[in-house]
Amino acid sequence: MRSSGQDQQQVRNIWQKLHIDVPLLLGxxxxMALGVFIVYSASGQNxxxxYRHIRSICVALVIMLVIAQIPPLVYRKWAVPVxxxxxxxxxAVLIFGHVGKGAQRWLDLGVMRFQPSEIMKLVVPIMIAWFISQANLPVKISTVIFAFILVLMPxxxxxxxxxxxxxxxxxxxxxxxxxxAGASWRLISVCVGLASAFAPILWIFLMQDYQKQRVMTLFNPEQDPLGSGYHIIQSKIAIGSGGYEGKGYxxxxxxxxxxxxxxxxDFIxxxxxxxxGLxxxxxxxxxxxFIVMRGLWIAVNAQHAFTKLLAGSLTLTFFVYVFVNIGMVSGLLPVVGVPLPLVSYGGTSMVTLLAGFGMLMAISTHRRFHT
Amino acid sequence: MAPRRIIIRNHSAEANLFARRTFIAFVGILVLILVLFSNLYSLQIDSFEKYQTRANSNRIKLLPVAPNRGIIYDRNGVILADNKPVYSLAVIPEQTSDLKASIDKISTLLDISIDRQTKFFDSVKSKRRFKQVELHPRLSEQQVALFAVNQHKFPGVFVDARLKRYYPFGKLTTHNLGYVARINRKDANKLDLAGKSENYAATHSIGKLGIEKYYEDILHGTIGHQEVEINSQGRIIRTLDFTPPTPGTNLTLTLDIELQMIAKRALSGKRGAVVAMNPRTGGILAMYSNPSYDGNLFVHGISTKKWQKIRNSKDLPLINRTVQGYPPASTVKPFLALTGLEEQIITAKTQITDPGWYQLKGLPNKYRDWKKWGHGKVDLNKAIEQSCNTYFFDLAFKLGITKISTMMERFGFGDYTGIDIYEESRAIMPSVSWKRGRYNQSWYTGETLSVGIGQSYWTVTPLQLAQALTTLVNRGERKVPHLLKATTDTTANLASNTQNNWNEINYEEQAPLVLKQEKNWDLVLNAMHNTVQKVGATAYLPFKGAKYDAAGKTGSAQVVRIKQDEEYDAETTQENKRDNAMFIAFAPFETPEIVVAVAIENVAKGGGGTNAGPVARQIMDQYFGNRVIKSSFDNSAAQDKIITQHRHSSINPLHLSNESE
Structure with missing residues (x-):
């Protein structure tokens, strides 16, 4: 019994050395395995x-492993320049960007095209976590305001x-x-108030017609069943007709x-x-x-304010992805084009997500090494 | 970059704060997951049936399948109306790569006219997406073969096979069978009102005339359904369920197509009509109106040019003369004689002296006999044999119009016979009240005299003549003329049409025409017998040498009124004003099996005896055994049987073995 306990300890050490958080990886x-099977079905047995999906998964896993090796300290150093x-x-994207599907998102570097916004998904939490962790928690109002400005720019x-x-x-x-970081509740309520005041401005000045239509469609998809409502109606029919057990693979x-x-x-x-089915x-x-809980557990057990905040933010953002995608296809939220994390076909989002999980693993496994 | 400052941190306080906030976030996450889940629960469980129905209505389409129309046979099983496969070329524009180029290429390949192409592009504009549009309605076999070889080059273009009506005898049967043609708006409205639209969802044609129209309901059958799964582009993925249509009932007519052919041959070059009927049943053996037209033309949609030609022909081929009114002339004399006997105005022995004309007391008008110098002493027998007008002027005068019309109506004149086609005319049996109603005039005695020789306003259809003659030869037993002999339930036995599975139609018994004195029938019938059998009688020549015992009566009707002291000469009279020739006959005299009525318009010379008589003779010759065309049909009928047996055996080999036992 004692030896098996030691074996377990050794196994844990191996994972520790590889900087892999096993429960997170299993989740x-x-x-991802589920995703492979669903992509097969959803693509019409293509x-x-x-194969392309599996390739992106492999690439993303490698990137996750590589990032997991980097001590979280390094991100903090590089936060501002990045x-x-x-x-x-x-x-640059706004000026030279490649137009795809009615929006400029891609930057063509000759060798490859990439979406800077994807990278910002990771850079922004790093930046804000770095900025806030400079001072003691809870955050002061002045810090919060400046942090807001930093968020607002990208x-x-x-x-x-x-x-x-x-x-x-x-x-x-x-x-x-x-x-x-512990922004005061009063501040939070003020922000919520400001956000709701900002909504009409967003609606009138910032949103494109197609975006407005998506929101309108959300409230009454049957109004235009063959036009903009078509996607959401067909999606709800798919989900609803699955019933309790589903129609089968x-x-x-x-x-x-x-x-x-x-x-x-998006509609996987x-x-x-x-x-x-249900x-x-x-x-x-x-x-x-389970993944969210593990992420939060890693955050709570992180040793530094910076790593706590980063791990927490990455995990919560991951959940937002899930919530927005499922809410969107089931008719709770407007159609905004967010894939279902770790399941949907598509390399870019997969790579970004796994890079994030790589950071979580780094935070989880590097915590013994103090700065 | 700001210079690094040493910050004194309270790590456990920070950790506590962070843990609290994380916990709050976690609770938030749980709440949101619950929101997602409850929404999904309501979609998948609460609204499951609604969405399941909608998913099914998305993917499942019910395609109507038209039933095969019932086949129409003659009494010997010869097919008169058949269903033949017709191949049309159809295009689904959305499935072609380049519509314009494809149509161009295929039109060159199959030699499709610019007209059809223009028509095609016009209808493409108005069709719904993923619906097929017809490019060519009827491809020849060569075109089908040519297309089949090249089909792979034309995605979205395909040959559509459909059964269309075909009348193998063409003109010969059009006036009886009528025809089917495309369902037009009027038909569609009618179907709608009758609640039959659903049953016609896949049907393209409907009976427009004749038997096809009269028996439309049973010929049509019941629609079937194919349940198919389609994808979002409307392409059929697979068939889920198939409810086969119930084919229409097959009809066997009383018609004998050989007699019909004889009738056509006998009338060739003439305008006229023949009706031959079995007096025991009322079954029509032959019913032909000349000239005729080909009903097949209408099945595919007749071209305007052809339609104009048929419609504007001065021979009026569209008119079914078997059910149109003609002045009956002397053919009704036997019926008038019977009326005289029955009303006891005359007896068999009553005699008059005929000077060649008849004159009403106190009036200057002379009513002339056809024989200028008169027939001398005339009794009933001679009056009919010689068709003496003076005798019947006198008789009609003595009877008066009311007694005449009352009796004639009992024979069915002036009313529908009840035959199973809709094109029938009632013709006119004039009476005092009829004239009052029609012209608001009183009746003149002079008109009664004309009625006495089957002229004046009086018109009868050849069919009415045949019906009245049937009542006469049956001694009062009346029959409804009809074309339908039997129906065959096609579901019971798909392949064969044998007498075994006939459902014979039983026509209603009619109240008989009862005379006060039965012997009066014989007096008149004997006179008609003499008319044919006695040398020198008016109908002697046409039936000279016949091997059966016929009886009959001739008639020649004036088409234009001849003025006093004017001579009628066929050669100098305009063609369309010449006399009509009429003839009625039956045989055998003792036990009549066939009655024939003939009407021929505007004959060149002579009367009913010389013109219409031979027509009746040819029909009867054919009927009584001198069956010239029979042999050839026996062969084809036998061949048909072999083919059907063969076809049947491939479906059900058991059946064949049963048959061979």
Missing amino acids: ILTL MSMV FVIGLLTLV TLLIARQPDLGTSLLIASSGIFVIFL LQGTQSQLEFLPEPHT FSVFSEEF IGVGILLSIYL
Whole structure:
């Protein structure tokens, strides 16, 4: 018994040396495996798409492993220059950017095209966490105001592309840091008040027509069933018709017969719920909850204010992804184009997410080494 | 960068604060997950049925499948109306890569006219997405073959096979069968009102005339349904369920197509009509109106040019002359004689002296006999044999119009016979009240005299003549003329149409025409017998040498009124004002099996005996055994049987073995 206890200790040490958080990895791998199968179904049994998906998963896992090796201290050092470079590339996108699907999001570097906004998803929480952790917690009002300004800069730049979904996600990743840093409740209520006052301004000045239409569609999708309401109606039909047990793997009529829009990316949750029903949905949500809980556990147990705030923010943002995607395809939120994390087809979001998880693992496994 | 300051931190306080905030966030997450889950629960559990229905209505389409129309046979099983596969070329514009180029290429390949192409592009504009549009309605076999070889080059273009009505005898049967044609707006409205639209959802044609119209309901059958799964582009993925349509009932007519052919041949080059009927049943053996037209033209939609030609023909081929009124002339004399006997105005022995004309007392008008110098002493027998007008002027005068019209109406004149086609005319049996109603004039005695020789306002249809003659030869037993002999339930036995599975139609018994004195029937019938059998009688020549015992009566009707002291000469009279020739006959005399009524318009020379008589003779010759065309049909009918047996055996080999036992 004693020796087996020692073996366990040794195994734990091996993972420790590899800087891998096992529960987190298990949760991630489970979702990714699930994703492979659903992409196969959602793409209409397209094996080449499945291979490409597996390739992105492998690439993302490698990136996660690499990032996990870097001590969190390093991010803190590089926070400011990377943030500044990030802002500059966002400006560059607006000027030279590649137009795709009615929005400028891509920067063509000749060799590859990349989306600076994706990188900002990680850079913004690092930056804000660094900024706030300079002082003692809880944060002071002046710090909060300055932090807000820091968040607002990339947010507005991305909103101009226009990519409202990403800009809101990035804003929330910064705001989560502020919240976790203990911003006073009074401040929070003032902010909420300001946000609701800001909403009409957003509606009138900042939102594009297609975005407004998405919001309108949310409230009454049946108004234009063949136009903008089509996606959300078909998605709700897919989910609803899945029922308790689902129609069975590869048996979803809405997805297999191409009634669902973009079934392998944004609407992959609809495919899943149609084929696996409420039982599958329950299991999927549980896995997500498990990952979130593990992330928060890592945050709480982190040794530094910076790592706590970063880990907390990354985890909460991850949950926001899940919430926005599922809320969007089930008709609770407007269609904003957020993939279902770790499941949807698409390399970019996968890489960004796993880079984030790499940081979480670094925070989890490097904590013994003090700065 | 700000210079690094040494900050004194309270780590445990910070950790506590952070843990509290994390906990609050975690609670928030739980709440949000609950929100998501309860929303999904309401979608998947509470509204499950609603969304399941909508998912199914998304993917499942019910395609109507048209039933096969019932086949129409003649009494010997010869097919008169068949369903033949027709291949049309259809295009789904959304499935072609380049519509304009595809149509161009295929039109060159299959030699499709610019007209059709223009028509096609016009209808493309108004069609719904993913609906097929017809490019060519009827491809030849060569075109189908040519397309089949090249099909892979034309995505979205395909051949659509459909059964269309075909009348193998063309003109010969159009006036009986009528035809089917495309359902037009009027038909659609009618179907709607009758609540039959649903049953016609996949049907393209409907009976427009004749038997096809009269028996539309049973010929049509019941619609079937194909339940298919489609994708979001409307492409059929697979068939989920199939409810086969119930084919329409097959009809066997009383018609004998060989007699019909004889009738056509006998009337060739003439305008006229023939009706041959079985007096025991009322079944029509032949019913032909000449000239006729080809009903097949209407099945595919007749071209304006052809339609104009048919409609504007001065021979009026569209008119079914078997059910149109003609002045009956002397053919009704036997019925008038019977009326005289029955009303006891005359007896068999009553004699008059015929000077060649008849004159009403106190009036200057002379009513002339056809024989200028008169028939001398005339009794009933001679009056009918020689068709003496003077005798019947006298008889009609003595009877008066009311007694005449009352009796004639009992024979069915002036009313529908009840035959199973809708095109029938009632024709006119004039009476005092009729004239009052029609012209608001009183009746003149002079008109009664004209009625006495089947002229004046009096018109009868050849069919009415046949019906009245049937009542006469049956000694009062009346029959409803009809074309439908039997129906065959197609569901019971798909392939064969044998007498075994006929459901014979039983026509209602009619109240008989009862005379006060039964022997009066014989007096009149004997006179008609003599008319044919006695040398020198008016109908002797046409039936000279016949192997069966016929009886009959001739008639020649004036088409234009001839003025006093004017001579009628066929050669100098305009063609369309010449006399009509009429003839009625039956045989065998003792036990009549067939009655024939003939009407021929505007004959060149002579009367009913010389013009219409031979037509009746040819029909009867054919009927009584001199069956010239029979042999050839026996062969084809036998062949048909072999084919059907063969077809059947491939479906059900058991059946064949049963048959061979």
